[in-house]
Amino acid sequence: MNKKIFSLLTLLMVAALLLGACGDGEETEAPEAAATEAPEVVVTEAPPAETEAPEVVVTEAPMIGEGFTACEVTDTGGIDDASFNETAWNGIVNAEADFGISSAFVESQQQTDYDVNIAGFLDTCDLIIAVGFLMDAATQASANANPDQMYAIVDVDFFDFVAFEDITLDNVKELTYRTDQAAFLAGYVAASVTETGIVGTFGGMSFGSVTIFMDGFYYGVEYYNAQNSADVQVIGWDPAAQEGLFTGNFESTDDGRAMGVTLMDEGADVILPVAGPVGLGTAAAVQEAGNAWIIGVDADFTLTAPDFADVTLTSVMKNMDASIYDVISDLLNDLFVGGLYIGTLENGGVGLAGLNDVVSADVQAELVDIIAGIIAGDIQTRP
Amino acid sequence: MNETKEKAPQKNAAQIFFEEMRGGSVAIPILAIISGFILGGLIVAITSDEMYIAFQEGSTVLGLKIGFNEAVEAFKALFIGAFGNPSEIWAAFRGGDDIAIQAAIKPFLETLVQSTPFIFVGLSVALGFRTGLFNIGAEGQLVIGSVTAVWAGYAITGLPALIHIPLALLIGALGGALWGFIPGWLKAKTGGHEVINTIMLNFVAANLTFWLLKYPMLAPNRTDPISPDILDSAKLFRFFADEEMRFHIGFFIALALGALVYWFLFKTKWGFELRTVGSNPDAARYAGINPARSIIIAMSLSGALAGLAGANEVLGLNHNLAPAAATGYGFDGIAIALLGKSQPLGVVLSALLFGTLRNGGNTLKRPPTSVPIDLILIMQAFILVFVAAPAIVRTIYRLREPEEVEEGVFVRGWGGS
Amino acid sequence: MAPVLELKNITKRFPGVLANDQIDLTLEQGEIHALLGENGAGKTTLMNILFGLYNADAGEILIKGNHLVTGSSKDAISAGVGMVHQHFMLVPVFTVTENVMLGDEITKYGEILDRTAAADRVREISQRYNLEIDPDAYVKDLPVGVQQRVEIIKLLYRKADILIFDEPTAVLTPQEADELVNIMRSLVNQGKSIIFITHKLREVLAVADRITVIRQGKVVGTTTPAQADQNTLASMMVGREVDLQVKKEAVEKGEVILEVEDLIVLDDRHQAAVNSVSFEVRAGEILGVAGVQGNGQTELVEALTGLRSPLDGKIELLGKDVSQATPREITEIGSAHIPEDRQRDGLVLTYSIADNLILNTYYLDPFAKGPILQQEEIYKTAEELVEKFDIRTPSIITQAGSLSGGNQQKVIVAREFSRSTKLLIASQPTRGLDVGSVEYIHHQLIEKRGSGSAVLLVSTELDEVMELSDRIAVMYRGKIVDVVDAEQTTKEMVGLLMAGISPNGAGKQLEASKKTKKNKTNNK
């Protein structure tokens, strides 16, 4: 049914993104994909080897995931937030299609729900995926109590702040992302297309997983200025003071719209909203204005919010879907190892989505060098 | 009039019960709950795809049957989620294995855990109602209570648990009391309506908390807004060693407070004063009671109870504070107080119902039923309508009209004077 | 010719009460027909049925021979029925014109109010019937007598032929009442017919062409002023012989209990409702305060009981200055208070009788030990008081709200009299009570006086003040016009004083009071 087609479609997108040129075979099934296919930026030169094998045999392989259930516990945002929770969920949906696993999700309303929601999945789920730094303690506690249960947690690196030492648990995969690296690229691209010389950003709330985007974005613009002796300004974030523009919520699209308008009033013509669905409000404002660009966050906006594809410059991809897919795949293939995973440009954990045509070929070429620079550690992407 | 009570001023429980039953005071909440469930089930049925598919592909009868089954399945899940699986419990007790028994009764204990904050906020709102005040700000008071309690939990060191826990609870209560005092004072001194002021203070509390978590209360070495963990000496005692058995002493504290509030309201002169102000402020003034003082006291106490709800959550469950520590309890408190007729016993029972719904709802929203937990909000709204407009229930179920009006009427309008 | 109005067989039942029981009434063209009955006899219910505010359970209404379908005042209005209500039906924040035209507006272009045309209309009516009024004034700024004029103009604006006056003199001075009688006469002369509802015998005999007496919802009989006198009407009204006189023994006057000096009290609108009032009350005497409602009595009592703090002046109770004391302090020094509005101030209607009986002593031993209420002690006392003061109730835990007005007042009397106090302030103690209860309360007041207490009786019922008091202080526009000896004065003289006219030289004081404040009204 519809849901399956959609899942397949999403899978194809991801496959296309991960494998770059390998997406050819399935083209007919995905008409929307065509739009994004052309200006593809290859962020991952060397896709992780272990994912390649199951990927290629998508249709023929026996469903090795029968009887396996992966479950997501969302943060207080909904599963359909067009960004954070949804991207993670897509990883499960993809695995469902590929491996025939079962899936489930549950939304949290408040802090006290985390324990309950995680515990509620203990009996039924083989893998529990907790999304968001707020679930740190709950996940740790549950994982300690249930050594046989497998977990993954997004945006958390377990750390004992009292003893000041890192914690690693054998049954938990800690998925973290250097989104600053991808946002750096977005900042570079933004600086290259701005006509006003001003680009803007804002966040939902001042969480580390939010401000890291803004840091990278800022440094990317600065790098552009240094390289091209330009003077593009970033408004809405000050990495030194770690203060900037925030809506104070992740719900109000109307606030997102107002943010967009304000930033445009002050001259910004490229905006990076790091605020989940609130960013869609900004996209609406940008679309109405007509002469500005929006940069998507977490997922590729041209796919999650196709209505705004025409004003989407690019998207800062936090490939939670891919890494969660990998975790499931590893579990199914007995390759699972607990501990920290850091998604970077190098391993494809973060990346930049397709660029809009407005980005010049020169800049695209420069990006390849920058990516190499970042991977090599020559370019600083955050304070 | 009931003849039997003429010479019996001290009514016993059975008499009260039958009187209430006849007047509908007991019957109406029960019928309201039943009606709420029926309507909730209806919503589950009419929003299920399967039913429509059956309508299209099969017959009307089949569709109805599937719709009915969906609703039944949902409530089954809710029930098992809230109370545990009866057969498992039975088997566990027969087997006599402690671990198995623990596992079997865990859902029920979790229901009690979920009910605990509801008891506190329900009492909070009920105390306000009794004084003629509509405290719509339990939410903000709860948040501030959790902030101050968590602060007491990590910042005050070197105390034994026996002192640290009560102290942290007290500081949590004081935080809530402060957040209740402000609208109480404004109402008493300026007539500013507490409904508006408490709503405003909810927003202020949320923003203030976020700022506190970002700067002064930020856990060391962390960047995300989260407070340090409280010390072990401030954690509320849990009855089971197992980490997942969250049942803690907070539930009994809540029950004790329920009794305390009852004693305070109905057995002390202070309670008499508050209730008189709530029932008839003019008569209270005439009788030498200072309504302004009573309003301030009542709002502060109401805030303190809500603050304890927050303290209970951080000291008993979360052990630290992050944004979104607790949401929606303010309106739940109103619903619980209304459903419990602002009687402490009624409030405790209503809170248990809400805890049941909440905990059951957590199962409901998981597969295989996957019904959004928001269903319980809809059911609560229905239940409340029926409680608040008993005439509807009376019409449906053909009950007789009551003879006496109930004590405790809200101040109407916004003027405040 | 058919009567302009015929009520046949009207029956109306309220929960527990048969308010109207098969009432018949006819009103002829051009007559003033008085409807006489005690409070609660069913007069107002009957008129509300006629006026469409209530639906009758049975019976029919004929207007000029045509059936009136009741159920909406609209129908009554269009049939030419109009009513001046006891509590004015005026919107205080609207102007006179707006109040008059409400419901039958003069508009232009369809919906838009034509205020000018309506104001002209009001002016025209007021000139024609000699009812002076400013159409653009806000009703909240008008004195009570003028507000009543607005009510009458409302009826005339709607071309009503049948006018119902419900207790219209309750808020008027005797002189204003006389003027109202003149207005009613001139209305009848211009072809209107009037139903005049009252329980005041004197007025009935002075105004009515015919009198119908109702008692407990039933018509007792119809008579004319020529055939009846006060005593026969009274016994028809009450159903037994009534002794309208109160017997009181002479009591030796004692020390000064309450002394008030130059008291100034502001009302809610920051105007001096009580303006430099001085008087004293001694042990063993009843000082009656007479005056038309709204001349500062309410504020005076509130100041004396601590409910409203005076702006200036001195109040001494038993030698202690209590001008800024709280109600509780005053109660504790030894003052009892029967409030003007028993349901609003005196009782918590949702509380049991037992709780109401300890409403201002709940915190004292033996009702409370420390913070804890002593339920048994409270019940014991309540049983005793119910017995002693003959409160008719099923039990002491019955809600006060379910008692009759008379029994409610008894609860207050029981509470206030059970404490040993040196001063009793009784404000409108018999308002709205049946004759039996009035007798009872009067008896209690006299007894209180006999026991050596000082009693301050504030009442708008002139008869009551005249009969009970030893001395009478007459209030007018916040001033005490004069204090007279009850034995040596007449009703007419007090009546003049109540209107601010001082026959024996108190005129200067009055001139001064007129200058200070105008537009003094109660805003009830």
Added chain:
Amino acid sequence: MASTTTPIISSEYVSPTRQRVMGFVFLGIALAILVLFAMQVEPDQLTTFKMKLPRSEVDIPNWVFSSSLALNILWVICALLGGYQLVRGFEKRTNLVLGLISGMFIFGFLTWATSGDSLNLAGLLRNTLLKAVPITLGAFSGILCERAGVVNIAIEGMMLTGAFVATVFGSLTNAWGGLIAGVLAGGVLAWVHAILSIKYKTDQIISGTVINIFSVGLTSFLSARFLAQPEYSYLNSPEDFEIYKIPILSEIPFIGPIMFERNIFVYAMFIFLFVLHFGLFFTRWGLRLRSVGEHPKAADTLGINVYRTRYMAVILGGMMAGFAGSYFTLGSVPRFDELLTGGKGFISLAAMIFGNWAPIGSLGAGLLFGFADSLKNNLALLKVAIPSEFLLMAPYIATMIVLAGVVGRGQMPAADGQPYEKE
């Protein structure tokens, strides 16, 4: 009325205490401008207010002036006004002067915050206007209900439901279809509110609370059950209203682009403002509606059907709230998200009280909220050293201060919140 706990202060009365307090408040503001702003800026710093919206075709130069000079003028004026108030008093005009001085304080604050920098004043005002739209429309809803004597605390719930229904129907049909559906949805909820509070005489605050809980539950439930599911996502992309430029008016410099290049919701707000003000105070309909809220029994004796009038008013009010809710999904961002109204309905309630139950006052209050809400973004961009959380709190604290009577008590309809008992 004998013993009310607080005396009712008539709107025109200014007590001597209040006169003095206000005098000191004015002087305090003058001092604040001097110390906090005027003394903090360098003498040669300039404040630049951009007066042109980015896309506007009407050209208008930037407004540049010396920060310190402007601030010095401001504090001197405030000090003079404060002195006059202390000595002579502005009497009835005290509130007017208070408003003026508050305005000068805000202008001084902006001047200081922008010194050595620039701020798009036109943008700030445009955002103020847009943020005021749902709040003001919500307040209009409250006015309709409360002027007829029914308290409507359920504006939030009605807005939320209106937004949801408008989204679904806007996706299935077009923007107008969505708008009509959203308005009707608000009307249906209001009808329930009317039945509960008028027919069953339920406490109106409880009835409103129930509707709020119900609305949150239902919209979240349906949103999770349908809108969040990919196969139903087509239900969550409504057509929205485009900007409609009013021909001549939009050419007016400064004001034109701010006010007359907007979508229908902004225009509707102004039309409703006029219609409601005129309707309430100059028509038969309004006179009757207000009489029912002031003294229902009087209205009843004059043949006005109190129940019917209240039903009508409440249902119209609900439709207004539905319209306000539709703004979020048809006039702002064409997409529904759970709880997207974010408490705006409650702010509306505050704006209505703040605005003294009058349409014009409510617009003023709505603009004030909108201004505070928008200003915090600009201040964050200007890097004013006030944490964003405190800026977010400002509008709520302002409401409390106003409610506490600093600006004087409003005139609530006398029968507001009281069920009418015919028998």
